Amino acid sequence: MNANSSGGQQFRPFPEGGKKFKAGVLGATGMVGQRLVSMLANHPWFELTEVAASERSATRRYADVVRWHLDTPIPKGAADLTVKTLAPSLDCDFVFSALDSSVAGPAEEEFARAGYPVVSNSKNHRMAADVPLLIPEVNAAHLDAIPLQQKNRGYTTGFIVTNPNCSTAGLVLALKPLADAFGLEKIFVVTMQAVSGAGYPGVASMDIQGNVVPFINGEEEKMETEPQKLLGKWNGQRFVDAGLSLSAHCNRVPVIEGHLESVSLSLKKVASLGEVREALRTFEVDAAFAALPTAIRHPVVVLDDEARPQPRRDVNAGNGMAAVVGRIRPCPILDVKLTLLSHNLVRGAAGAALLNAELLAARGFFARRVSQSADHQIAEPVSP
Numbered sequence: 001m002n003a004n005s006s007g008g009q010q011f012r013p014f015p016e017g018g019k020k021f022k023a024g025v026l027g028a029t030g031m032v033g034q035r036l037v038s039m040l041a042n043h044p045w046f047e048l049t050e051v052a053a054s055e056r057s058a059t060r061r062y063a064d065v066v067r068w069h070l071d072t073p074i075p076k077g078a079a080d081l082t083v084k085t086l087a088p089s090l091d092c093d094f095v096f097s098a099l100d101s102s103v104a105g106p107a108e109e110e111f112a113r114a115g116y117p118v119v120s121n122s123k124n125h126r127m128a129a130d131v132p133l134l135i136p137e138v139n140a141a142h143l144d145a146i147p148l149q150q151k152n153r154g155y156t157t158g159f160i161v162t163n164p165n166c167s168t169a170g171l172v173l174a175l176k177p178l179a180d181a182f183g184l185e186k187i188f189v190v191t192m193q194a195v196s197g198a199g200y201p202g203v204a205s206m207d208i209q210g211n212v213v214p215f216i217n218g219e220e221e222k223m224e225t226e227p228q229k230l231l232g233k234w235n236g237q238r239f240v241d242a243g244l245s246l247s248a249h250c251n252r253v254p255v256i257e258g259h260l261e262s263v264s265l266s267l268k269k270v271a272s273l274g275e276v277r278e279a280l281r282t283f284e285v286d287a288a289f290a291a292l293p294t295a296i297r298h299p300v301v302v303l304d305d306e307a308r309p310q311p312r313r314d315v316n317a318g319n320g321m322a323a324v325v326g327r328i329r330p331c332p333i334l335d336v337k338l339t340l341l342s343h344n345l346v347r348g349a350a351g352a353a354l355l356n357a358e359l360l361a362a363r364g365f366f367a368r369r370v371s372q373s374a375d376h377q378i379a380e381p382v383s384p
Contacts, residue, residue: 003137003176003285003299021366023357024050024092024116026099026107028083029057029066031199032121033098035350037062041075043354044293045361050090051081058085069200088114093369094360096353097122112158117366119357120162121349123218126226129238132161133229135169135352136292136359137285137299138176142234143363157367161360163352164230165222167191167250167259170342172230173323174300175265177283178276179231179242183268186245186334189223190262194255194311197344203252213252223248258311259344266334276336277302277328292358294351296321302328309341320346321355 023040027033028051040048052058057065063079084090086099086107094117097108104122112118125131130149132142146159164172171189178184193216195202207213224246231242253260271279281302284290290297296318302325303309309317309324317324320343331337342348360366 003283003289019368020045020047021094021361021368022047022049022092024048024052024090024095026052026086026095026097026111027104028062028098029053030098030100031069031196032345032349032353033096034066034068034070035345036096036098036353037078038070038072038075039294039350039354041077045358048075048078048081050084050092050095051078052084052086052090052095055085057083059083067200086110088116090116091369092116094119094357094366096120096357098350098353108160109153112153112155112160115155115157115369117158117360118160119353119360120160121353122162123165123222125160126162126164126222127229128160132234133164133226134161134356134359135164135172135176135230136289136295136355138172139230139232139234140289140359142239143360143365144236145234145239146365148237159365161356163349163356164226165219166197166342166344166348167193167219167261168223168226168230169348169352170259170323170340171223171261171263172227173342173347174263174280174325174338174340175227175231177279177300178265178267181269181275181279182271184231184242184244184265185268186266187227188247188264188334190249190251191219191223192251192253192255192260192262193219194257194259194344195252196257197259197348198252208252208254211254214249216250216252219250220248223250255311257343257345258315258341259348260309260311261340262337263340264331264334264337267336271335273328273330273336280325280328288362289359292355292362294319294321294355294358299323300325302326309339311341314341315343319351321351323347 023046097120105124228241308326324341327339
């Protein structure tokens, strides 16, 4: 089964003339921002040229202000960058936003208004009527909303595209092949979410060690609304929801990385467990999409071991970009139940944003900006 990855449009050869797009990261000192900085090191299409954060970090060297949490060192190309403020005057062609939701909304709009494409991990604009909420393997055709967004908001070359909540990302990636093959009616999901999803310092150690916290503020609401948009359609004027019945219970557990989810669902068409397993196992993207640097050909990995997936063993499957599915079995109330795992900081955040940016670049939505002395005019315009 092939995902509709191209959205019905041709991919452009890339990189053009070997020249990389310049990328900026807003909120570069946070957990997701750090992961983006790390993943941009030696990226074949993008070069990190700007990092931005709060006023208290501005004008200082990135390596001197960031409290680095990754196992690998700060990339050399990023360490010496000077941290800028959140003013839309950065020397880059587009920006990633890893900003906290308390500041992301107006900051992202300001950058888009100034002509910067904004690839956002923040929640603020996900459910906006003219903003694509994107998982490229699931709903690349939703990028067709960008011209209307630009018209509605008076943007020129700027726009906003978002990726979903970290727990929604893995769920919807696994639901997509089942929706295509059989149709979906009802979904019941219980999450066991890693502490890294709360950022740093996150959950207090005395609250989470040897414990489970059965509440994550706003998480259940996101999981119950975002899949409707992701699995729905863009009709040329608006997003039409998928019309699913969906109930979520979200829990924080003492795991560092990896969101585990127990899912029960009902299908519109009768299907055997073997057919369900085959639909998941054979889900793949087309060759053009698979050529994107962060993409993997088979974004859903099916495991046969009845005790898998497990965060410690499986969180990095597909370089952290896969949804790992196991325990596919009958559900006595609905039709099928299964367990899935995804990397909350890669598939659910930084890697998702990076893949979105690659798709936007391949689809011709990015343009190269001239130097800041030219009042932010756009060079080499590329129409989508």
